[in-house]
Amino acid sequence: MARALGRIEHTEVSAGGKAEGILAAAKRAFLAAGFGAVSMDSIAREASVSKATVYAHFGSKEELFGAVIGRECERYFASFSAGELDPRDVRASLTVLGRRFLELVLSPDAIALHRIITGEVTRFPVIGEIFWRAGPERQRVQVEVLLRSAAASGALEFADPRLAAEQFISLVRGEIQLRQLLHLAPEAGQHEISVAVRSAVDTFVRAFQRRP
Amino acid sequence: MARALGRIEHTEVSAGGKAEGILAAAKRAFLAAGFGAVSMDSIAREASVSKATVYAHFGSKEELFGAVIGRECERYFASFSAGELDPRDVRASLTVLGRRFLELVLSPDAIALHRIITGEVTRFPVIGEIFWRAGPERQRVQVEVLLRSAAASGALEFADPRLAAEQFISLVRGEIQLRQLLHLAPEAGQHEISVAVRSAVDTFVRAFQRRP
DNA sequence: GTCTATACAGTGATAGAC
DNA sequence: GTCTATCACTGTATAGAC
Numbered sequence: 535m536a537r538a539l540g541r542i543e544h545t546e547v548s549a550g551g552k553a554e555g556i557l558a559a560a561k562r563a564f565l566a567a568g569f570g571a572v573s574m575d576s577i578a579r580e581a582s583v584s585k586a587t588v589y590a591h592f593g594s595k596e597e598l599f600g601a602v603i604g605r606e607c608e609r610y611f612a613s614f615s616a617g618e619l620d621p622r623d624v625r626a627s628l629t630v631l632g633r634r635f636l637e638l639v640l641s642p643d644a645i646a647l648h649r650i651i652t653g654e655v656t657r658f659p660v661i662g663e664i665f666w667r668a669g670p671e672r673q674r675v676q677v678e679v680l681l682r683s684a685a686a687s688g689a690l691e692f693a694d695p696r697l698a699a700e701q702f703i704s705l706v707r708g709e710i711q712l713r714q715l716l717h718l719a720p721e722a723g724q725h726e727i728s729v730a731v732r733s734a735v736d737t738f739v740r741a742f743q744r745r746p
Numbered sequence: 747m748a749r750a751l752g753r754i755e756h757t758e759v760s761a762g763g764k765a766e767g768i769l770a771a772a773k774r775a776f777l778a779a780g781f782g783a784v785s786m787d788s789i790a791r792e793a794s795v796s797k798a799t800v801y802a803h804f805g806s807k808e809e810l811f812g813a814v815i816g817r818e819c820e821r822y823f824a825s826f827s828a829g830e831l832d833p834r835d836v837r838a839s840l841t842v843l844g845r846r847f848l849e850l851v852l853s854p855d856a857i858a859l860h861r862i863i864t865g866e867v868t869r870f871p872v873i874g875e876i877f878w879r880a881g882p883e884r885q886r887v888q889v890e891v892l893l894r895s896a897a898a899s900g901a902l903e904f905a906d907p908r909l910a911a912e913q914f915i916s917l918v919r920g921e922i923q924l925r926q927l928l929h930l931a932p933e934a935g936q937h938e939i940s941v942a943v944r945s946a947v948d949t950f951v952r953a954f955q956r957r958p
Numbered sequence: 959g960t961c962t963a964t965a966c967a968g969t970g971a972t973a974g975a976c
Numbered sequence: 977g978t979c980t981a982t983c984a985c986t987g988t989a990t991a992g993a994c
Contacts, residue, residue: 552977570782571869574970584979589971591977646868652927653865656858657783662928670924694945701949704916712882715864716874733906737913741953764959785987796961801989803959 607668621683705734819880828888917946
């Protein structure tokens with residue numbers, strides 16, 4: 535009984551063992567400061583374990599970094615979906631999808647992830663492809679599916695739906711993501727997101743509406 | 747005479763004294779590997795001076811880094827210009843401008859600069875604003891000037907020229923820049939750039955051409 | 959200003975006891 | 977598996993001679 539209590543007290547932060555606690559601490563540290571500015575000492579301290587325990591679970595700093603990045607890529611972008619959209623009202627569907635996209639890629643964690651991946655891709659070439667497959671490529675595919683059904687319903691017409699999906703995403707992203715990446719704006723509010731999405735949808739629909 | 751010869755031999759790489767040589771070496775090292783992965787030792791070795799000389803000119807690694815970044819931002823983006831364009835042939839003007847834009851931002855040095863700035867902006871907040879003012883903001887202003895004259899000549903019409911300029915740049919950039927940033931493509935060839943610009947101009951003109 | 963030599967802190971990683 | 981203590985090494989930065 536006393537032992538069980540002791541164990542419960544020991545798993546203060548995370549409920550999934552020490553490996554989870556280490557991953558959580560490493561995630562916070564890496565996303566906040568980058569790879570080079572974080573030490574294994576600080577991660578161990580933050581996770582309330584010794585440095586040797588960190589090395590018992592992850593063979594090196596690089597390995598721990600890779601585990602964190604792969605995990606976060608899957609976690610964040612898995613939530614993006616084009617489901618529950620009405621393909622007949624294409625304007626409303628594009629607006630909802632654009633809003634989901636912007637809310638995701640402008641979230642503080644996604645911005646931090648984007649920063650560290652582009653900053654460290656030279657040292658860890660593999661994380662570029664992991665990020666691309668989990669994020670931008672998956673998003674473009676989802677948009678493309680919606681555009682194809684919109685074309686089938688006759689509302690819009692595309693010579694190249696894949697390219698059109700890419701262009702829609704580019705319009706929605708605009709320059710607002712870059713401003714966030716560069717720390718030029720405090721945070722993107724709901725109003726700002728609404729305005730950006732509406733402008734993008736307007737321009738996109740004008741360009742691709744069926745002509746008589 | 748012998749002394750002069752000795753001096754000439756000593757300024758092997760750069761013609762502007764040791765500070766220039768140090769800056770050149772630091773630029774190559776930082777752009778290739780990032781801030782954290784570069785040591786002052788390696789910069790001094792590359793510049794053929796001692797480490798103490800580096801510190802005599804730049805008080806710290808951070809100061810040297812800031813000097814390199816500010817310099818390169820100015821150097822690269824200063825070449826972008828919207829001059830010598832015919833505002834009456836708006837399609838041709840947009841194509842030329844889009845090509846200039848893509849050739850600039852997809853150049854290996856610009857990609858490397860973009861990577862390191864977004865990667866280190868958390869540690870050096872000031873470089874975000876330096877980059878923004880020298881690059882994206884200046885480019886958007888140039889595009890906006892062209893769009894206003896195109897609207898005056900009657901070819902296109904814009905409710906918000908500033909927003910339209912932002913959207914044109916977003917369309918031209920597409921996803922090709924991100925693929926370069928993530929090391930997913932070896933390099934952007936002339937053909938790829940031509941295709942990307944043509945698609946962007948097509949969509950943009952369809953969205954903003956004057957309607958009867 | 960420039961060099962050689964070095965101080966000093968901090969890093970990633972490991973050995974050995976429990 | 978986990979800890980304490982320690983290793984070998986590299987990093988930034990500086991002192992002192994010239």
